[in-house]
Amino acid sequence: MERPVEPRSRWTEEEDQRLIECKSRNHDQSWDEIAKLAGLNRKGKSCRERWKNHLDPNVKRENFSQVEDDSIICFQSLYGNSWASIAAHLPGRTDNDVKNRWYNHLNEKKLGRSTGDQPHTTQLFHLNHNIDPNASSSSSSIPTLVSASQEIASPWPTSELASLESEFMSTEEVIRYFSD
Known part of the structure; x- marks a missing residue:
């Protein structure tokens, strides 16, 4: 027997305001308690998600920078789709924003697709600067297994990674940031 599904109603400005006020007064309460105290006809999970993704004043609202985009690409290759792990390196960005x-x-x-005339060019050819994907098939333009695997294993030059490291929080800083 299927349960009837109630359509979710949009959050109103009044609900947002009540959640903000209640959260600021009761920051140590559970989300279920905050939902009840605010008099919202919402579940705690819904309130938490609304806060985390829309109302939290610590969340950045501006567009992503090129450094943040590059960082997401880099960390996605390290962490896979663990969006919370990636977001931990980008202060003010939520896992939902990053995803x-x-x-x-x-x-x-990242996959190297473009809207131009070569939609299926792969990442390998974009990253290995010694290969011209438009060149004729001569032996000099074909990557060797070693050069291809080296390029995929470490697509960012060490100097670029070193410059990016200053843009991120260290693991210790991330732990301190989220434990406060």
Whole structure:
């Protein structure tokens, strides 16, 4: 027997305001308690998600920078689709923001797809600067197994990674940031 599904109603400005006020007064309460105290006809999970993804003043609202985009690509290759792990390196960005950025903008770039005349050029040819994907098939333009695997294993030059490291929080800083 199927349960009837109630359509979710949109959050109103009044509900947002009540959640903000209640959260600021009762920050140590569980989300279920905050939902009840605020008098919202919402579940605690819904309130938590609304806060985390829309109302939290610590969340960045501006567009992603090129450094953040590059970081997401880099960390996605390290962590896979562990969006919370990636977001931990980008202060002010939520796991949901990072996931949406990846699927809506960056995934195609990482795979090397473009809207131009070569939609299926792979990442390998974009990363290995010694290979011209438009060149005729001479032996100099065909990657060797070693050069291809080296390029995929470490697609970012060490100097680029060193410059990016200053843009991120260290593991210790991330732990302190989220434990406060």
